[in-house]
Amino acid sequence: MSQLNVDTIKKADGTGNLSVPAETGTVVTTASPSLGRRNLIINGAMQVAQRGTSFTATGSYQYGSLDRWKSSSSSDDTYAQVAADVDGYGGKALRITTGGSGSTYALQVVENPVSVNKKTITLSWWAKASATFSQYVYVKRSSGGSLYLDTSFTNVTTSWQQFSVTMSGLETTELGSDNIEVHIGFNATATSDTYDLTMVQLEAGSVATPFEHRSYGEELALCERYFQTYGRTNGSESRLIGSKNGGTTALTGLHFRTVMRASPSLNFFGSNTDGGSFNTYCNGSATASTSWTSGYTAPHGAFMNFNSTTGSTDSAAWLDMGISTNGIGLEFDAEL
């Protein structure tokens, strides 16, 4: 087998800096040292929408549609998943439709990215809008230090375009326990202006490398560290098996599909809508209920106690989820 031994590879004009480090023998570019799994943004291609594909913000910094992406401080803006054909990638985008003029953006909190400690980082994204607008770009540490802020960044137009910024603020200061917040959006001038965002990538290095595409399944698992839903929509049937305690409570629980970041908050809803009713089944008969009596969660799972008056003795109990009538759904939230 032939072998080519080189120390550096350059372009014909003498530029470029592909090198072969003596200590590892692994070829890297000095401009973008992070090969392989490198994108710190989760759901950067806007594929996963466990909460639903559209919501209108009613307050500041809310989660409502696409996983891991928060709304900005502007109320009445709508955040929706839309189809996008970007750079040959027929995927999805996050569309912000404004409820009024002013700066509006999507925000993601990146959990303590220790892999970029003391390194230059680069943020890149693709965007287009309903007209030409200046963009709003802000990257900061959770403890408050700004890494990049430009409230009048390069204009977005009606055609898909890639943008990037490189930041050196982490090079000289330890990241510690900080998270990094990424804000990307635009400065709207009227109601119903739109801004489409996708293929967002935050990585180590001084250049924006091609977007790291991940499968839907990989991305969903990453999102589930922060949010999981069970039986939310009609057609996502499953059953929680439990027992009656002899009183008025049915006991049940579940293990999460993915271990979560922290003990999550629990929200349940009946009949597939918040505040609806659902049935607890004991001794072969159903009890309509509208509440749980208590719920306890940990990063790996939860158990719940539901009101259930039917039957007075110990017996099996169960709750059906994800059906159109008398079903319940569960949400677990460990977001940042």
Add this chain to the structure above:
Amino acid sequence: MEQMNITSAKYTQFEGTNSSITATIDGITMSVPLDPANRHYAEIMRQVEAGELTIQDAE
């Protein structure tokens, strides 16, 4: 800073010990664990310390 509209908060107990808080946050009733890493719990405690919210005792 994230702002949550918390309109009620009440401890719930498991085997005689406070184990979670049932709270209504932005109009949604949820069970919030007593975990400082949970953003809802952190905000509840921030509002309690600011004198803006009182957590009711468990029944």
